[in-house]
Amino acid sequence: MKKISFLSLLFSAFFLVIISCDQKPPKNSRVAQAMRGKALFMEKCVQCHGEDGKGLKLDTLATQPADLTEIMWNRRVKEFPILEIANIIDGRKMAEAHGTRAMPIWGEVFAKEEYLDEKEIKGKMAELIAYLMSIQGS
Numbered sequence: 001m002k003k004i005s006f007l008s009l010l011f012s013a014f015f016l017v018i019i020s021c022d023q024k025p026p027k028n029s030r031v032a033q034a035m036r037g038k039a040l041f042m043e044k045c046v047q048c049h050g051e052d053g054k055g056l057k058l059d060t061l062a063t064q065p066a067d068l069t070e071i072m073w074n075r076r077v078k079e080f081p082i083l084e085i086a087n088i089i090d091g092r093k094m095a096e097a098h099g100t101r102a103m104p105i106w107g108e109v110f111a112k113e114e115y116l117d118e119k120e121i122k123g124k125m126a127e128l129i130a131y132l133m134s135i136q137g138s
């Protein structure tokens with residue numbers, strides 16, 4: 001008897017694992033990455049770029065937030081300019097050229113306020129970009 005109940009326990013545990021795995025895309029797939037990027041976007045970017053990413057009209061800013069669904073269209077490119085956009089979001093390499101910019105320098109925020117290292121910051125950028133790629137032309 002004991003053996004049977006142990007086995008059934010093992011089986012139910014096994015099926016629980018299968019079911020819970022089934023609901024999420026594999027951890028490092030593009031979809032999973034874009035989902036984490038969306039969560040980050042909803043936390044840090046919506047107040048200027050809006051929930052749909054198209055940009056809010058804000059009197060408080062001298063430059064209006066860009067429409068992030070038209071990144072490729074505005075540049076007339078067929079491939080998403082990953083490096084350029086990563087640099088714009090990160091902002092640490094651009095700070096000098098642009099002087100004051102309306103958007104926070106996210107690389108600095110992640111490094112100095114959230115204490116992320118360079119690898120983790122790259123990960124955040126990759127997540128945000130995966131999300132931005134998924135909303136192009138939407």
Ligand code: HEC
Nearest residue numbers: 044045048063064065066071085088089101102103104128
């Ligand atoms: C305080 C308002 C504000 C917040 C918050 C903000 N942005 Fe921006 N963003 C702007 C403004 C304004 C621009 C237009 C360019 C500039 O900075 O002058 C812009 C431009 C951009 C661009 C360039 C688009 C292009 O086509 O060149 C990207 C990409 C971008 N933002 C991504 C993000 C992401 C990702 C977040 C969240 C992590 C974010 N922004 C949060 C205000 C903001």
